[in-house]
Every structure is written in C-alpha cells, then in structure tokens.
Amino acid sequence: MKVDFHFHLEEGPYSLRWLERTARALSATSDEIGREQETGRSPLHSLSWINSVSAQLGRRIEQGPFHQNWIKRYLAEGRRRGIGKFGLVDHLYRFEEFKPYYLKHICVDDSPLGRLQREWLDRVCVTSASAFIEAAKAAAGSDDALSVGLEADYFPGGEAELAGLLEMLDVDYVIGSVHFIDGWGFDNPETASRFEDENLELLYARHFSLVQRAARSGLFDMIGHPDNIKVFGYRPDEGLLGELYRETARAFKEAGVATEVNTGLAYRYPVKEICPSPLLLAAMFEYGVPVTFSSDAHYPDDLGTLIDEAVELAKRTGYREAAWFKGGKRYLCEL
Ligand SMILES: [Zn+2]
Ligand SMILES: [Zn+2]
Numbered sequence: 001m002k003v004d005f006h007f008h009l010e011e012g013p014y015s016l017r018w019l020e021r022t023a024r025a026l027s028a029t030s031d032e033i034g035r036e037q038e039t040g041r042s043p044l045h046s047l048s049w050i051n052s053v054s055a056q057l058g059r060r061i062e063q064g065p066f067h068q069n070w071i072k073r074y075l076a077e078g079r080r081r082g083i084g085k086f087g088l089v090d091h092l093y094r095f096e097e098f099k100p101y102y103l104k105h106i107c108v109d110d111s112p113l114g115r116l117q118r119e120w121l122d123r124v125c126v127t128s129a130s131a132f133i134e135a136a137k138a139a140a141g142s143d144d145a146l147s148v149g150l151e152a153d154y155f156p157g158g159e160a161e162l163a164g165l166l167e168m169l170d171v172d173y174v175i176g177s178v179h180f181i182d183g184w185g186f187d188n189p190e191t192a193s194r195f196e197d198e199n200l201e202l203l204y205a206r207h208f209s210l211v212q213r214a215a216r217s218g219l220f221d222m223i224g225h226p227d228n229i230k231v232f233g234y235r236p237d238e239g240l241l242g243e244l245y246r247e248t249a250r251a252f253k254e255a256g257v258a259t260e261v262n263t264g265l266a267y268r269y270p271v272k273e274i275c276p277s278p279l280l281l282a283a284m285f286e287y288g289v290p291v292t293f294s295s296d297a298h299y300p301d302d303l304g305t306l307i308d309e310a311v312e313l314a315k316r317t318g319y320r321e322a323a324w325f326k327g328g329k330r331y332l333c334e335l
Contacts, residue, residue, distance in 0.1 A: 001333045002311065003322050004078055004304050005087030006151070006175060006224060006260055006294030009132075010065035011094075012124040019057070025299035026056045029073045066127075066135035073300035075139070075146065081304035085324045085333070087294070088136050089149040089175060093121060095129040098165060105155035107183030113194075117185060129169050147172035147326050151224060154178055154214035163219055173325035176220030176257075178210045178228065187231045187269075195234040204229060204236060208244045212251035221325055222258040222292060225265065225275040226284075233271045238279055245280045249287040258323045258330060259289055261314055263306035264296030274310055281317050290323040290332065311335055 012018065030052075060070060071088070078086055092098040099121065108118040133148060140146040150169065152162060154176045166174060179187055181203070184194065195203075207229040215223050226248060229235075252259060262275040276284065284291065293310050297303045311322075314335065321332040 001084040001322070001335075002082050002304075002307060003085040003087070003293050003324050003333070004083045004295050004297070004307055005085065005147070005292040005324055006089055006149075006262060007074065007087070007297040007303055008090060008151075009070060009074070009088070009298075011091065011298045012126070013120065014123065021299060022060060023053050023057050025073075025301045026060060027053055028301035029077050030056065066131055068135070068139055070300075071135065071139040074297070074303050077300045078303045081307070083304050083307070084145065085322075086146045087149055087173065087292070087325065088139070088146060089151045090129075090132045090136075091124075092129075092150060092152050092165075093125055094127050095132070096125055096127070097129060099125050101155075101158065101161055101165060102153070104161075105153075105158050105183070106180055106185060113184060113191060116190060117183075117188075120185070120188065133169060133171060144326060147324065149173040149175060149221075149325065151175045151177055152220065153180060154210065154217065154219075155180065156210060156213055159217050159219065166219065172327055173221040174219065175222055175224040175260075176214040176217070177224035178207065178214060181206055181210065181229075187228060189232075192232045195232055198234070200234055200236040201240060203234075204241060205244060208248050212248055215248075215251050215255040215257045218255070220257055221328070221330065222260060222323070223252060224260060225262045225296070226252075226259050227276050227280050228265070230271050230273065230275075230277070231265055231269050235271075238277065242279070242283075245283040246286070248280070249283040249289055252284065252289045253287040257289075258292060259284060260292045260294045261310040262294045262296050263310050264294070266309075267302070267305050268296075274306070274313060278313065278317070281313065285318045290321070290330065291319060292323040292325075 093102050106117055107114045136148040148171050150171055211226050265271050266274045293307050295305045324331050
C-alpha cells in the first residue's frame with residue numbers, strides 16, 4: 001500500500017509568494033476551476049476564472065488551514081494518486097504554547113541571524129496545538145486511513161521540556177526533526193550563505209550526532225529527513241560519510257525508531273535529492289530500520305509527489321514494507 005506519512009496544512013511566512021502558491025493549490029485541486037495539471041491544458045484565464053480563484057482564496061484565508069474543506073483537498077488529491085494511508089502533522093513552532101521552547105533553543109539574539117529568526121518565529125507561530133489536533137482528528141473520524149502527528153524540533157538539552165509539553169498532547173505519532181544546529185535554522189533559504197563558511201565534514205558530523213541523539217531521546221516514533229543538512233547542496237564527498245551513516249542507522253535501530261523516505265527536498269529544494277540519499281538508505285536497510293514514505297507537502301497539490309519514485313528507490317535497496325503509525329503504535333504494510 002502507498003503511504004504519505006508526513007505532510008502539513010500550512011506554513012508561513014505569509015508573503016505574496018504564499019498567496020500565489022495557495023491560489024495555485026486551490027486552482028489545481030478544484031473541479032470547478034479546472035485541473036490544470038491533469039488535463040495538460042491551461043484553464044481559461046478569463047475574468048470569471050480570476051473571480052472564482054479569488055473567491056476561493058478569500059474563503060480559504062477566512063476559514064484558515066484547519067477547516068475541513070482544506071483537509072479534504074489533501075485527502076482527495078492523495079486518493080487520486082493512490083495513497084491509502086495518510087499522516088498529517090504540524091510543526092511545533094506553529095504553536096504559541098511551544099514558543100518559549102523555541103525562544104530558548106534557537107538563536108534570537110541581536111545578531112543578524114538572531115533578528116531574522118526572531119522575526120521568522122513571530123510570523124509563523126500563530127496557532128495552537130489543540131486547534132490543529134482537534135481539526136485533524138475530526139477529519140480522521142473513526143477511519144484508520146488518517147493518522148494525526150506532530151513534527152517536533154529536537155534540541156540537545158531540551159529533552160525534559162519537550163517531553164513535558166508533548167505529554168499533554170494526544171496524537172498518533174511524533175516525528176523528531178533536526179532543523180537547527182547550535183541555534184541556526186540551516187534550511188531557511190535566507191540563511192543558506194552561512195554554509196560557505198562551514199567546514200562541511202565537521203558540520204555533517206555535528207548534524208548526524210544531533211540526529212542520533214534525537215533518536216536515542218525516546219521522544220519520537222520516527223526521525224524525519226535524516227540528511228536534511230544537504231538541503232542546499234553543500235555536502236562533503238559522500239565517500240567520507242559511510243561511517244557516519246552506519247553509526248546513525250545503528251543508533252536508530254538500537255533506539256527502535258523508524259525513519260522516512262521523504263521526497264520534499266527532491267522537488268522543493270536546490271539539492272533535488274530524496275532524503276535519505278541512496279547510500280544512507282542502504283545503511284538504514286542494512287541495520288533493519290523501518291521506513292515510511294512522505295512528500296512533506298505543504299499544499300494539497302503536492303501530496304504524494306514523487307512517492308512512486310521513493311518506493312522504487314526503497315525496493316531497489318531491499319525494502320518490502322512501509323511503516324505507518326496509529327495510537328502510538330507502529331504497523332507495517334506491504335509495499
Ligand atoms: Zn522538517
Ligand atoms: Zn515537515
């Protein structure tokens with residue numbers, strides 16, 4: 001069965017690009033506007049088309065990302081692409097109750113990086129975990145096809161605080177992700193130039209040691225995009241990373257966590273490669289680490305993107321099953 005176990009309903013920052021991208025998602029997933037992608041024809045770009053898109057966009061903004069209409073677009077789009085199991089998550093940095101956790105662990109000082117990240121957090125931290133979980137669970141109903149999860153940032157030293165916060169939330173699974181190294185949100189395009197000043201071998205060693213600590217923290221059911229650090233294409237010769245990859249796979253196995261084959265970086269970021277790389281995935285398979293599959297979509301028309309390619313890669317590596325989660329338990333289904 002095909003699964004997409006990591007996708008989001010919305011992410012800021014709220015820019016003109018966000019507005020345009022949301023309009024595009026509405027247009028691509030609306031029968032009444034005409035499915036541009038499916039027919040290969042452009043919809044009639046008439047004044048009435050503009051009226052229809054802008055009415056839908058207005059409704060979408062008014063209703064917000066947790067409205068059932070918006071969630072239904074993801075599920076309908078996924079089902080059209082043959083997805084049978086869905087995992088809907090949201091980032092903890094979207095939730096006001098987690099803001100102090102982020103303020104404590106990311107750089108928000110008076111440096112240019114700190115100011116930029118403070119501004120970013122203020123702009124994206126606009127909702128609450130209960131609003132997300134309530135809406136996602138309402139969409140799931142009693143159906144096993146949709147699971148509800150969280151994507152949590154791991155910070156060394158923040159384990160007890162995170163455990164206390166997560167304890168209060170009732171979800172099917174928690175993804176542990178490393179998006180920050182020593183306070184720097186390295187996958188933010190606005191800070192990508194910092195890679196130029198880094199020793200990449202040391203940076204990768206630091207990144208994977210954080211990923212391993214995340215796995216061993218016992219807080220997560222799976223680890224998200226384990227080689228996310230390659231996002232902008234900065235990577236040392238991969239031949240030098242074999243030991244680091246094996247050590248990471250061993251840590252996952254010992255901790256009993258799964259990981260994912262995440263296509264987000266392949267279609268949305270400069271590196272244009274699935275996470276993990278074929279070499280890292282081979283190490284995961286060698287150590288018997290279960291994998292799920294995910295598009296990391298942030299818009300309904302991205303749901304399921306490149307999942308077929310990800311499944312092919314996993315099968316070539318030796319995998320025959322996909323992991324999925326419900327009620328804190330891990331299940332496997334045949335690929
Ligand atoms: Zn992530
Ligand atoms: Zn994500």
